[in-house]
Ligand code: NAP
């Protein structure tokens with residue numbers, strides 16, 4: 001039974017990747033950092049099937065100790081400070097987690113077992129002010145946020161350790177991917193949760209920032225499959241993972257409010273406080289290399305993604321309403 005370590009297992013991608021690895025017969029070690037309140041909402045259903053190891057990307061010794069104790073063959077580094085606006089207010093902390101954290105983990109691999117296969121969660125945010133359309137593995141980076149800058153560092157240190165120390169290290173340049181498990185601060189889930197609340201009479205408005213930016217939005221479970229595939233090849237490499245379609249935030253609004261027969265323009269309020277100091281206007285990926293070499297392709301369309309997220313939020317808020325009604329009865 002192969003063993004895999006997943007950092008960021010409590011996050012959106014970590015939870016889906018842990019499910020996939022369990023299905024493939026892996027022993028899964030999920031690294032979690034110490035918090036005063038346990039935050040296992042996304043992994044509660046598989047909590048008994050995985051092992052939890054305490055560690056932090058800020059703490060070198062904890063990373064070395066986990067590798068020494070569990071001896072994984074594969075390490076997936078999904079942990080990061082992943083919210084772009086926070087990277088503007090906490091740029092140094094973002095650099096510590098999202099940039100230097102990658103080197104700490106790669107150094108731990110180099111010290112404990114350089115034969116470990118390593119996946120780095122790189123991001124389309126590295127393309128920032130895009131140099132070409134669509135973006136591929138050969139497109140130059142031009143990050144537009146401290147988060148994007150940190151991810152560029154993480155990408156290049158992964159390439160550098162592969163070339164310097166012959167580590168099987170891959171960087172997956174993943175475009176935005178969403179699901180009902182997406183953090184509520186990200187625009188897709190903020191919108192679909194808002195739509196459900198408005199439909200059920202729990203909210204009257206939805207405050208948002210820039211509606212013109214365009215993203216290449218895919219479905220998270222498809223994207224974790226690409227991560228796993230990258231570590232199963234003969235040679236390590238870097239891959240763009242994307243749907244190849246781009247849509248604006250405005251289109252996301254039309255589709256999601258339209259799904260419940262509402263007109264988004266009656267409810268959305270534009271709020272300057274959600275604008276960023278620098279914006280990434282347009283992302284659209286060319287995943288043809290992943291298609292050719294990994295046999296990967298997305299399985300969920302933009303419309304399907306929006307609808308499944310709205311439906312999941314409607315179900316969630318209906319359940320909450322029933323619970324509230326039962327407890328006040
Ligand atoms: P997410 O939901 O924000 O999850 C981030 C995870 O990182 C959480 O489990 C968090 O733990 C953990 N973490 C944060 N700081 C840590 C630290 N110092 N030590 C240990 N763990 C730490 O992110 P996601 O959407 O699943 O994304 C996974 C990875 O892919 C991230 O690296 C992200 O930057 C990257 N990425 C995401 C997308 C996307 O569209 N989702 C696209 C490209 C790249 P807590 O639960 O304790 O906070």
Ligand code: GDD
Nearest residue numbers: 082084123124125175176185186187188208209210213274
């Ligand atoms: N979060 C948020 N909240 N975004 C808003 C809002 C709002 O109220 N209103 C408009 N937007 C716009 C943002 O300005 C941005 O252009 C777009 O919606 C998407 O924002 P997010 O959903 O926060 O995602 P992101 O593209 O900045 O970053 C995500 O994708 C990256 C991959 O490109 C994150 O998951 C990153 O971790 C990931 O690397």
